[in-house]
Amino acid sequence: MLDEVWRELDGVGALSGPNGGPLRRTVKLILDPLVLRPMQHRLCAPSILTADGVTLVESLLLTRADTLRACAAWFTVLKQTRRALRITEGNAQDLYFQRCFELAVVHGEPGLAARSVAEATLREIHESTGGLTTSALKHFVAEHDSRLRELLDLAWSRRPLASYDPRDQARPLLELLDACTLFNSGDPADAGPLLVEAMQNRAGTHRGIALWNADATEGADELGLSAFETPGQPGIGASASTATLALPLDRTIFERVFTVLQASVDRTELPDLAELVTTEITRSCAPWGLLDESLRLAGALGCELALGLAPIDGLSQPRERVGVGDDGPSRAHEQVNGRWRREAYVLVARRYSVHGGAGPLAVVAAELRAPWRPYLRRLWVRLHGRDVREYALYEPGEVWDLLDGVARSVMLDHRDRIRRALTVDGRSIEAKAS
Structure with missing residues (x-):
């Protein structure tokens, strides 16, 4: 419209x-x-x-x-x-x-x-860049390459490894997720205490540590955050391009800082280049690739939401044991799935899923069969940006606005790609007819 x-x-x-x-x-x-x-x-x-x-x-x-x-x-x-x-x-x-x-x-x-x-x-x-340019980043990394590699090796060796299972905190996280949706509906009674409890239990950190452990069903590769089941130590890197960025947990330090610079309208708000790079080294070796506990918790909650998404009803199914309890789908999943399934483009993608095909429509259809991957990739980018700027999440309503906003963003992206593909197809048909 x-x-x-x-x-x-x-x-x-x-x-x-x-x-x-x-x-x-x-x-x-x-x-x-x-x-x-x-x-x-x-x-x-x-x-x-x-x-x-x-x-x-x-x-x-x-x-x-x-x-x-x-x-x-x-x-x-x-x-x-x-x-x-x-x-x-x-x-x-x-x-x-x-x-x-x-x-x-x-x-x-x-x-x-x-x-x-x-x-x-x-x-x-x-x-207003304050000297924070891509050229300055290249010069800094090249000049301090040896020292930066030493810092990276040290930070990676000090990771907080433990044998956490991805499902350890699933039930309390789902309870908190639903409470966050109620918080924005005028029923905030449970959400605040549950959020504090999850922060104190370091549920987000534990879920992030689990990403370093091999897991066939919920490993970093299956979640769309890495090309590897167990993400390895990131490299320092020497260049970056928005068209060829690696998956979130596989990005080099250069790529991570590059994305921060690209997304910043006023770079004077950022730390100086040396602090930006060295802090990013520490961050890249932390659970979730994030330093703030509230943002790690948002990542864990995002996992629970993402793995229960099923926009193509009957074809894209929520993952086993995720988002579905004894009483059926959670409120959070019903809310997001219901909105997603009403999108007209989902019907187009469903036909491609059933009958097959190639091109942009088929790509979107494939993403809708495993929607947690584009969702979690986009969520990580937003969390990383907040972490760099030290924008923690303090209220359950803030948490839900972020998680729901990412879902809306993925929907809008899919809608735009479907529209462009259909427009191109329509023009091709007209050209052939003429």
Whole structure:
């Protein structure tokens, strides 16, 4: 529905994908937080909109149409100026989308002074890196390679190994997971004490340590966090690319720090480069690859949620003993699975699962048969980002918002990939017909 309204707007090509719909980052960085604001406009929040929700989304987009056109124009100007200034650092969409919206609100369409405004904006953005650039990271790692390897060997040798089983904390974790969903529904009685108890019992740490133990059914490889059943010591690394990143627990120190830099709009909030790298070495050798106990617990809770997901009813089954107790599926799994199964693209993926096929649709269908893998990979990335910035989780509601938000993010990603694939298929059919 969002795509349909978006295609009615003219002059927003710089914010649109090849199929004419909004780019994923347009939705994430501009439409959701700045235009639709689902926390303020509750009718815009559900993945399946009511008739009133559809009307509200259309109204909000059309009301902001001039601003969105100006935003697209400013983005074009900033990209042209970026090339002229020979700036290559960072992803232009991540760094500039929200600033372009701000420029559109303040200035409207770019005018005669657009070039000077763009230059000032770019210098402000890129001077906020505080020396934390990919080039600086490469230089630091190359210069201190021997010392960094010594630190990594030492940290790896000091890992807290123990023979924990992945299922040791399953029942209390599921109880806490359901309590977290109730916390956001106005019934917070049990969630707080259960969260404190799980933290005191170090349930997240124990589950993370279990990832270093070989396990045929819930090893790091089966969970989608590593290419190996037992993840090995990470390397230091010397380069990275977003297109070729290893799985979370297999990433080099360079890759881990690189992703932090890429995701940071204001890098002055981060520690200096030496601290960033040495702390990452310590973090990479900790359970879950995380230092904060509340974030490790979120990882453990995410496992329990992920392994009970079954978006394609009857084909993708929740894992044995996970998410299903004596009374049937847990509240958390019913909530996420119910929303996922209502997604129209799941029906398309189901047909591919039954009848076979190849291409992007088949890839999404395969992910939906083992949904815990894309879910846990995305969860780990968010937890790692919070850990670097020392954003712990203190409230059960925060925990559920994070876990549920990751599920929504995976759904949106699948929906976008299905839409693009169907658009390409449709164009191919039209081309052949003509």
